[in-house]
Amino acid sequence: MDKRQTRTLFLFQFKLGRNAADTAQNINVAFGLGTTNERTAQRRFRKFRNCDESLEDDSCEGRPSDADKDEMKAMVEANPRMILKDNSSKLNVSIGAVSSHWQVEEAR
Structure with a gap:
């Protein structure tokens, strides 16, 4: 299961009023242990509560590698x-x- 699919399930459960801990546990029961974890669900639920329902990765701006x-x-x-x-x-x-x-x- 890829990240986008997991995030879709997070959003679905969030919209149903479920909590992050139960959501992570249910996903792991359905799709296999280690598919996700509670902390990941909590971070995504926090984004949803802040009106960010995007399922994409946040852009990461690291230090660009200009070195030869x-x-x-x-x-x-x-x-x-x-x-x-x-x-x-x-x-x-x-x-x-x-x-x-x-x-x-x-x-x-």
């Missing part, structure tokens, strides 16, 4: 002891992006 992978590789190879924070700020990417790239290179 070759440039990142060159920086890591040139000075592997350089602090990740320094590399990430020079490349205008997240620390996680540099760290992930560095770990991939280490594994090779």
Whole structure:
């Protein structure tokens, strides 16, 4: 079951006046344990109560990755002891992006 289908069931149950806990439990009984959880239902019900009945994902605006992978590789190879924070700020990417790239290179 995909997210949109689960959210449709959440909205249906919300419109019937059901609560998030019972909704999550019923979905898991009907479609299998782990299909959803109470916390996810609570978040979606909160959106519905705030007049947001959209079933789409919220747009996530993260830090865009403008880094050239070759440039990142060159920086890591040139000075592997350089602090990740320094590399990430020079490349205008997240620390996680540099760290992930560095770990991939280490594994090779």
